[in-house]
Ligand SMILES: Nc1ncnc2c1ncn2[C@@H]1O[C@H](COP(=O)(O)OP(=O)(O)OP(=O)(O)O)[C@@H](O)[C@H]1O
Ligand SMILES: Nc1ncnc2c1ncn2[C@@H]1O[C@H](COP(=O)(O)OP(=O)(O)OP(=O)(O)O)[C@@H](O)[C@H]1O
Ligand code: SF4
């Protein structure tokens with residue numbers, strides 16, 4: 003069951019990225035002032051690619067995901083460019099967005115009940131979802147629904163179709179939500195911590211389905227999580243978010259093995275690892291800053307072990323391909339992956 | 346090894362739902378409502394030595410929280426005995442039982458839901474020690490301040506309310522509340538699951554420091570195998586209400602014996618694996634409402650034999666200090 | 678959950694903010710609710726101060742002059758005083774009548790709600806806490822009670838009890854307690870499963886203490902909302918009963934009574950005898966509802982932000 007072999011699967015990529023986000027900014031007006039939850043985020047996802055978006059609680063991961071889909075609630079304002087298949091979603095109207103959300107981009111939430119209606123049978127919900135965006139007969143819609151359930155590994159889909167959400171276990175419910183997301187073979191799936199509440203065997207099952215989908219249909223995936231282990235196992239590329247900004251991005255190997263931003267380094271060190279059993283874990287000092295009261299210059303400065311005088315200025319992005327937002331990046335170790343250094 | 350501080354003998358918990366009048370009428374009219382029994386925990390025996398950290402892992406819904414609540418005295422067991430320092434809890438006189446109950450405290454999963462939103466932090470921590478006369482009203486404030494410092498909270502915060510803290514700080518408050526009644530034993534039910542990695546590291550370090558300073562014993566429940574491996578001396582694996590394997594942590598992680606334990610370890614994502622291909626689970630995930638006969642793992646077990654469908658395997662010692670419940674161990 | 682993150686910024690708020698202060702600040706953010714609150718203060722204030730601010734005592738027959746009967750609004754009476762809202766057939770000043778009527782209406786509405794609340798709290802908490810057959814029996818009674826229209830139950834009770842403010846309060850308490858019992862039980866069942874209650878059990882606190890200090894305070898907010906709105910219902914119900922002639926006695930007219938007594942003159946053009954008490958009743962009920970709705974919004978964690 004445990005195959006650590008690398009997978010082929012990127013041969014589908016071609017030309018322009020599927021999604022290109024430039025200078026995404028999302029603000030909320032609150033009693034205490036304007037909260038800039040997302041502050042100038044740039045992202046790129048190619049067809050069939052899995053991008054992991056990590057960062058601590060409140061760093062703006064979910065708001066980023068919601069902004070891409072135009073799902074930010076009214077007091078919030080979204081700015082910047084969201085180029086999806088050549089179209090700027092930030093300028094698209096609500097009707098157009100609703101169509102894109104159903105047919106081209108799907109979202110999976112942490113709580114499957116965000117997607118599922120507890121009082122309707124799975125069949126009703128899935129058939130409605132099919133008919134909303136495809137001109138097919140009810141029979142055909144039903145067949146597609148059944149196939150989608152089978153695809154996410156739900157046994158006896160024919161009978162399960164008639165069941166209600168509460169008759170499923172948590173893991174199965176999440177798989178139903180994923181099956182609904184897969185109905186129209188979307189070009190992009192945005193998944194916000196969909197496996198956080200599940201245990202590892204069920205999680206592995208869902209990751210398997212997701213991987214297969216990306217490989218077979220070229221669907222791209224934005225996987226939002228704070229679990230570095232899941233992301234490094236699943237994703238092609240990683241973007242690390244801190245206080246509303248992307249502070250480091252690159253391939254999984256680059257970011258996990260040779261992190262350059264001190265925050266990424268801190269995150270990786272605080273994950274328990276096999277060769278340091280029983281010893282105190284490294285922790286990042288200090289607290290997540292309030293978005294209302296960010297330090298001047300680099301937002302990580304008060305917690306950063308490498309901070310110097312010039313960090314009072316705002317750091318730009320350095321590097322190419324593997325990029326980081328830091329004036330004094332971690333050195334690249336001379337040999338071997340960084341995770342082994344502290345052994 | 347010293348005598349166990351806590352011993353569970355054949356502990357079971359059954360949740361039964363009986364139909365009320367209206368549901369019975371509905372059923373007579375053809376509605377599909379059923380009485381059901383959930384055997385959440387069946388026949389668990391476990392001894393925990395003083396000062397030990399026992400990790401408990403298993404699938405969602407396998408009964409970990411139910412077991413934890415029985416140990417902490419929140420849920421009464423349906424069958425079996427709990428022994429505290431060698432004496433059955435149920436037979437203790439009331440006063441001693443109360444003291445034994447206080448000695449086992451619990452740290453919960455949700456840092457927000459486990460704190461009463463209407464009380465100040467100082468009241469949350471100080472209520473129980475005052476109620477039980479551990480401190481007098483006069484010294485209570487100093488006592489609370491001391492406990493807060495112990496868990497790394499500034500005593501100046503004692504007049505704040507839970508919503509004014511971050512997740513990690515709230516979890517510290519929950520730990521302080523448990524420590525305030527001077528327990529010997531902490532049950533941690535997914536106590537770090539809701540926290541960020543960086544905060545998680547702080548809380549895990551705090552648990553390990555408290556273990557040294559206060560000589561605490563832990564039952565540590567988590568679905569994060571990395572965390573369990575890091576913190577526990579011994580690991581117990583549950584499947585559908587039963588213990589299927591128990592062994593010293595390094596040995597279990599190096600060479601799991603039970604097929605479920607093997608699957609669990611193989612599926613656990615690690616930061617040093619790259620672009621792994623995941624494999625699907627075979628077979629249906631069984632429901633605790635209708636557990637399969639014989640070995641409950643057989644519908645998913647790659648090694649299932651004829652015998653596994655008929656006969657439930659017993660939890661047996663397979664090597665010194667190692668227990669496993671699988672027929673494969675008989676076939677050697 | 679995520680919404681709390683920004684607010685917990687360290688140092689930004691050194692001052693200990695109580696849940697009450699937070700509630701008040703949040704409440705004040707709605708203009709309509711503040712308007713409702715203002716109206717409510719006005720209504721309650723004028724009802725309380727009626728003996729001081731009313732031009733005449735409408736219960737004191739000596740002050741009434743039948744010659745002043747049926748004066749239109751703004752007309753001047755025999756004694757030279759202006760009747761801003763006119764007079765009724767007895768020559769009673771309508772403004773004074775409304776102010777005193779408001780007193781009666783509010784007294785009935787508030788006290789029946791308080792009694793109903795107390796009873797419902799006791800019954801609902803017992804049902805949730807003891808569970809089992811206690812719960813089943815209590816909730817069956819509640820269901821049966823709630824399946825009859827409130828007005829019907831009140832009418833039957835008053836027919837048996839007779840007239841009088843105390844009788845009306847008894848009748849309204851009887852129709853209301855079941856709502857509270859059901860609300861309390863629902864909330865208590867949810868709260869009881871929360872981890873902080875388990876924590877209290879684990880700390881071996883006594884049952885009484887857990888219910889009083891942990892369960893009850895956390896069940897109160899939704900209840901207070903229901904109660905606020907329910908005061909408005911009670912007032913409307915009392916007005917209906919009085920209108921039907923089974924409510925408060927004629928000697929102590931409530932708003933409903935005033936509306937009823939003016940009803941016969943509606944068609945002959947003396948609209949003011951019914952309409953002004955009607956407006957007072959409407960304003961009272963709307964004000965209470967505005968405040969109640971805002972309280973519900975603020976206290977409901979699902980709607981906050
Ligand atoms: N509707 C809103 N109004 C005001 N602030 C908001 C709103 N939604 C989110 N925020 C703020 O935006 C910031 C980012 O929130 P977000 O939910 O994206 O975090 P996250 O990275 O997904 O965290 P988590 O891991 O906890 O899900 C937070 O500080 C949050 O308080
Ligand atoms: N009060 C209850 N009434 C009925 N069934 C219950 C009750 N509490 C738990 N159960 C059932 O008992 C089983 C074990 O639940 P438990 O909460 O102990 O699982 P767990 O191992 O802690 O799972 P998780 O990892 O999801 O927390 C589940 O099938 C659950 O549905
Ligand atoms: S820019 Fe300076 S403060 Fe910011 S992460 Fe880099 S070294 Fe640290």
Ligand code: SF4
Nearest residue numbers: 640643646653671672
């Ligand atoms: S007893 Fe049989 S089915 Fe159960 S785990 Fe062992 S081999 Fe598998």
Ligand SMILES: [Mg+2]
Nearest residue numbers: 063064065679
């Ligand atoms: Mg989020």
Ligand SMILES: [Mg+2]
Nearest residue numbers: 409410411534
């Ligand atoms: Mg649990």
